[in-house]
Amino acid sequence: MTKFINNWSSSDFEIHMRELLGQTTKVEEFKIAGDGNMNFTYRLKFEDKNSVIIKQSPPYCARFPDIPAPEDRIISEFKYYELATKDEYLAKHSPELLGLDKEQKIAYISDLGTATDFEYLYAQEEKVDKETCHKLVRYLVSLHKLGMPTSKEFDNLDMRKLNHEYIFELPFLAKDNAIDLDAVTPGLASAAQDIKNDVVLRAASIELGELYFQKTRTLIHGDYYPMSWIKTEKGLFIIDPEFAFFGLPEIDLGVFLAHMVLSNNFEVALNAVKEIYGPCDFQLVAKFCAVEVIRRITYVSQLPLVNNLAFKKDLLTRSSITLKTGEIENYENIDHHAS
Ligand SMILES: Nc1ncnc2c1ncn2[C@@H]1O[C@H](COP(=O)(O)OP(=O)(O)OP(=O)(O)O)[C@@H](O)[C@H]1O
Numbered sequence: 001m002t003k004f005i006n007n008w009s010s011s012d013f014e015i016h017m018r019e020l021l022g023q024t025t026k027v028e029e030f031k032i033a034g035d036g037n038m039n040f041t042y043r044l045k046f047e048d049k050n051s052v053i054i055k056q057s058p059p060y061c062a063r064f065p066d067i068p069a070p071e072d073r074i075i076s077e078f079k080y081y082e083l084a085t086k087d088e089y090l091a092k093h094s095p096e097l098l099g100l101d102k103e104q105k106i107a108y109i110s111d112l113g114t115a116t117d118f119e120y121l122y123a124q125e126e127k128v129d130k131e132t133c134h135k136l137v138r139y140l141v142s143l144h145k146l147g148m149p150t151s152k153e154f155d156n157l158d159m160r161k162l163n164h165e166y167i168f169e170l171p172f173l174a175k176d177n178a179i180d181l182d183a184v185t186p187g188l189a190s191a192a193q194d195i196k197n198d199v200v201l202r203a204a205s206i207e208l209g210e211l212y213f214q215k216t217r218t219l220i221h222g223d224y225y226p227m228s229w230i231k232t233e234k235g236l237f238i239i240d241p242e243f244a245f246f247g248l249p250e251i252d253l254g255v256f257l258a259h260m261v262l263s264n265n266f267e268v269a270l271n272a273v274k275e276i277y278g279p280c281d282f283q284l285v286a287k288f289c290a291v292e293v294i295r296r297i298t299y300v301s302q303l304p305l306v307n308n309l310a311f312k313k314d315l316l317t318r319s320s321i322t323l324k325t326g327e328i329e330n331y332e333n334i335d336h337h338a339s
């Protein structure tokens with residue numbers, strides 16, 4: 001049976017690094033690098049006080065081994081960084097690639113140091129500042145305008161199929177008990193059932209889901225939300241591009257705005273997009289935003305949102321209209337719901 005890195009010893013890491021990277025330093029310590037579900041992500045500390053991040057994608061979800069997951073996702077992640085870091089701004093906001101073991105699905109990337117992500121935004125105790133918001137949009141500007149060589153393809157199809165199910169299909173099934181929503185927020189199950197029973201809404205989601213598979217020549221991150229943005233002593237970095245592919249840029253913008261809606265930072269984020277991003281299909285952005293808001297409230301990929309039924313119901317009502325109409329303005333003036 002294959003031994004994944006969660007069962008490796010210091011000497012297993014040392015042997016692997018010697019073979020792959022030609023590096024002979026002694027591993028003094030290895031620890032989980034930070035919160036994550038999908039992969040094994042460790043920080044290796046060496047005798048000389050340097051450190052690296054090692055990330056492995058097993059053929060299942062690291063935290064939930066019963067759930068299968070496409071094992072080449074680390075290769076997609078690596079490919080994204082290789083393509084994106086051709087641009088100076090993107091390189092400045094990405095970790096460095098140090099080595100890839102395609103067989104064992106292991107990547108070594110530079111350690112950005114002790115980092116915090118932006119999960120705290122969901123608590124609505126602190127607003128995202130305008131400067132950070134601008135940087136986040138500026139990153140997407142650089143990413144989406146990058147020309148991709150005609151020789152390159154980037155489908156990441158297995159990861160996309162997985163995401164497609166969880167975003168566009170499963171949250172809209174009338175009969176589905178994947179999650180006990182009343183245990184999350186009393187009263188939420190009935191609000192979610194209204195969404196699930198809405199056949200027009202389901203049709204809108206299916207139609208949008210087809211666009212998720214549209215081929216383009218634009219590299220997109222594919223999971224542009226607060227857990228992929230990290231703050232370090234060296235500034236803001238964007239990580240975890242395992243869902244990347246050549247697709248519609250409106251997907252990144254929609255997901256970005258969805259999480260700004262969920263954390264009640266919509267206005268500042270929309271203004272940043274309008275000021276910096278330039279032309280895009282706002283109706284499509286609005287629809288991708290809406291579908292993401294819906295699935296984050298009603299389906300299994302839950303977030304530490306403010307646990308307030310009125311807030312969640314308000315966002316569901318707004319999102320179900322927006323998914324049908326593409327009107328982004330529906331998200332203006334959301335009440336503040338600090339926990
Ligand atoms: N290069 C890095 N430098 C410093 N810390 C890192 C680095 N890469 C990852 N981390 C830390 O490890 C955590 C998990 O990493 P990452 O998000 O890449 O893993 P994941 O398993 O893909 O997560 P998820 O299940 O959310 O997709 C990050 O939130 C961050 O705290």
Ligand SMILES: [Mg+2]
Nearest residue numbers: 038039240242
């Ligand atoms: Mg990930």
